[in-house]
Amino acid sequence: MHRVCAAIVGADDADDAWSETFLAALKAYPTIRPDSDVRAWLVTIAHRKAIDIYRARKRAPVPTESVPDRVAAEDVVPQRDDTLAAALRALPDKQRVAVACRYLADMAYRDIAELLGSNEAAARRSAADAIAALRRVYLTDSIEETS
Amino acid sequence: MTDRDLIAALPTPAPATLARLRDGLAERAAAEGLLDVAYRTVDSPVGTLLLAATPLGLTRVAYEREGHDAVLSRLAEQVSPRVLHAPARLDGAARELDEYFAGRRRVFDLPLDMRLAHGFRRTVLTHLRDIAYGSTESYAVVAAAAGSPAAVRAVGTACANNPLPVVVPCHRVVRSDGSSGQYLGGPEVKRQLLSLERAGILA
Numbered sequence: 355m356h357r358v359c360a361a362i363v364g365a366d367d368a369d370d371a372w373s374e375t376f377l378a379a380l381k382a383y384p385t386i387r388p389d390s391d392v393r394a395w396l397v398t399i400a401h402r403k404a405i406d407i408y409r410a411r412k413r414a415p416v417p418t419e420s421v422p423d424r425v426a427a428e429d430v431v432p433q434r435d436d437t438l439a440a441a442l443r444a445l446p447d448k449q450r451v452a453v454a455c456r457y458l459a460d461m462a463y464r465d466i467a468e469l470l471g472s473n474e475a476a477a478r479r480s481a482a483d484a485i486a487a488l489r490r491v492y493l494t495d496s497i498e499e500t501s
Numbered sequence: 502m503t504d505r506d507l508i509a510a511l512p513t514p515a516p517a518t519l520a521r522l523r524d525g526l527a528e529r530a531a532a533e534g535l536l537d538v539a540y541r542t543v544d545s546p547v548g549t550l551l552l553a554a555t556p557l558g559l560t561r562v563a564y565e566r567e568g569h570d571a572v573l574s575r576l577a578e579q580v581s582p583r584v585l586h587a588p589a590r591l592d593g594a595a596r597e598l599d600e601y602f603a604g605r606r607r608v609f610d611l612p613l614d615m616r617l618a619h620g621f622r623r624t625v626l627t628h629l630r631d632i633a634y635g636s637t638e639s640y641a642v643v644a645a646a647a648g649s650p651a652a653v654r655a656v657g658t659a660c661a662n663n664p665l666p667v668v669v670p671c672h673r674v675v676r677s678d679g680s681s682g683q684y685l686g687g688p689e690v691k692r693q694l695l696s697l698e699r700a701g702i703l704a
Binding site (some may be wrong): 356357360361365368369372373376377380381383436438439442453457458485488489492 | 502504505507508510511512513514518519522525526529530533535582583
């Protein structure tokens with residue numbers, strides 16, 4: 355779920371999105387239908403929280419002096435795949451959400467379409483376009499590393 | 502490389518990050534009245550024990566052999582699905598259990614939430630709390646004390662389903678012939694607890 359949040363809102367806001375998502379889920383839990391897909395439901399909440407975070411960012415740009423000047427030691431894990439994460443960040447919103455929902459949360463295209471407010475074919479195409487873009491970046495990166 | 506492998510190569514959060522986030526979530530949930538069941542585990546000489554508490558008090562103590570995951574699932578069904586790992590609410594219970602197993606505590610002084618026991622079973626468990634440390638009673642004596650002298654078998658069932666073993670001392674109920682009998686933590690653990698209380702040694 356944390357990776358879904360990171361994919362949708364980016365690494366910097368992933369922790370907040372994760373916390374807000376689960377807190378909202380705890381509040382809403384009694385209203386969930388027993389037969390519904392819990393993961394899809396969580397992702398829907400995460401997506402809504404992501405939109406909230408974007409809006410808040412736009413409304414109140416963070417002043418430079420309040421930017422955290424230290425990073426908790428636990429978070430400094432060298433990631434060979436930062437390039438891939440950066441490429442994911444650079445994707446258009448719909449593609450990024452579609453690929454995260456499909457490959458990190460295993461959601462059905464029908465549910466992804468509902469979340470994106472589009473249709474199943476469009477959701478499928480967004481995920482495929484995203485994969486193609488990421489594959490280009492990842493393969494290029496690997497070739498550079500080995501050469 | 503499959504599509505799935507490609508996505509699997511995305512960075513994963515550090516375990517410490519997730520642990521910190523879970524703790525933060527538990528704290529906020531508790532502050533907002535959303536933490537219906539807090540749980541933690543404690544190590545003890547009779548294995549790892551699972552402890553769970555509602556805002557009213559300790560509601561469940563479970564031995565490993567009961568299956569901690571299964572116990573948590575049942576708590577989610579029977580009490581509330583808002584079950585979170587939140588050790589703080591159980592600090593007192595963990596400390597008293599430590600003291601008990603070290604032979605330094607004879608009486609548990611904890612708020613209990615007995616919601617998982619109903620009817621006659623609850624009556625039996627309430628009586629068990631009056632059996633003093635180091636002493637025992639037979640199933641028949643407990644049945645009589647609970648107001649149903651013929652319900653000896655039902656007393657056995659109540660003990661076997663005790664949601665709060667150790668704290669509600671069903672291990673102090675033994676067979677009329679003096680043998681210790683069955684126990685939900687296993688007969689060996691029952692023998693150990695009785696030995697601890699009689700001799701001050703957990704043999």
